[in-house]
Amino acid sequence: MAKSDYLENAILDHVLGSNTFVKPGTVYIAVYTTAPNDAGGGVEVSALGYTRLAVPNTNAYWSPAVGGVKTNAQTLAFGQAVAPWGTLVAAAIFDAASGGNMLYHGALSVPRVVTAGDTVRFMAGEIDLTES
Numbered sequence: 001m002a003k004s005d006y007l008e009n010a011i012l013d014h015v016l017g018s019n020t021f022v023k024p025g026t027v028y029i030a031v032y033t034t035a036p037n038d039a040g041g042g043v044e045v046s047a048l049g050y051t052r053l054a055v056p057n058t059n060a061y062w063s064p065a066v067g068g069v070k071t072n073a074q075t076l077a078f079g080q081a082v083a084p085w086g087t088l089v090a091a092a093i094f095d096a097a098s099g100g101n102m103l104y105h106g107a108l109s110v111p112r113v114v115t116a117g118d119t120v121r122f123m124a125g126e127i128d129l130t131e132s
Contacts, residue, residue: 001093001106001129005038024095027103028052029076029127031120035090036105042090045114049082052097065131072127078120085114091127104129 003011014021030052036042055061055076063073092105106128114120 001104004102006101007103027055027057028094028097030092031088032090033086045085047083047085053078068131070129071125074124076122081114081118088112
């Protein structure tokens with residue numbers, strides 16, 4: 001996943017004197033039918049029953065970074081879809097359950113069609129956040 005413009009600027013300001021960036025205690029994973037870019041955009045799922053997935057921002061959920069890569073430490077699962085979500089092509093991590101600031105975004109390795117009754121999961125190690 002790539003950093004958003006918001007996070008790039010927040011980190012630069014934090015490291016080089018302007019503002020202090022405070023990490024969110026919880027992050028929220030969103031899924032998309034049209035991918036966002038560094039500036040945002042894209043089309044987030046808005047089906048009946050869909051909500052962003054709340055994930056505590058701790059080492060229990062996010063493995064320590066190794067070689068500039070950080071991954072999810074355990075399987076992360078959305079609630080069961082009660083209506084079709086469409087074809088998912090991307091995901092993003094936000095600092096709020098709705099609205100908020102996008103922190104990271106990236107394409108799914110394989111697009112996924114979600115129908116009623118499906119559960120979207122990211123298995124442990126499936127979300128890769130890379131610094132370069």
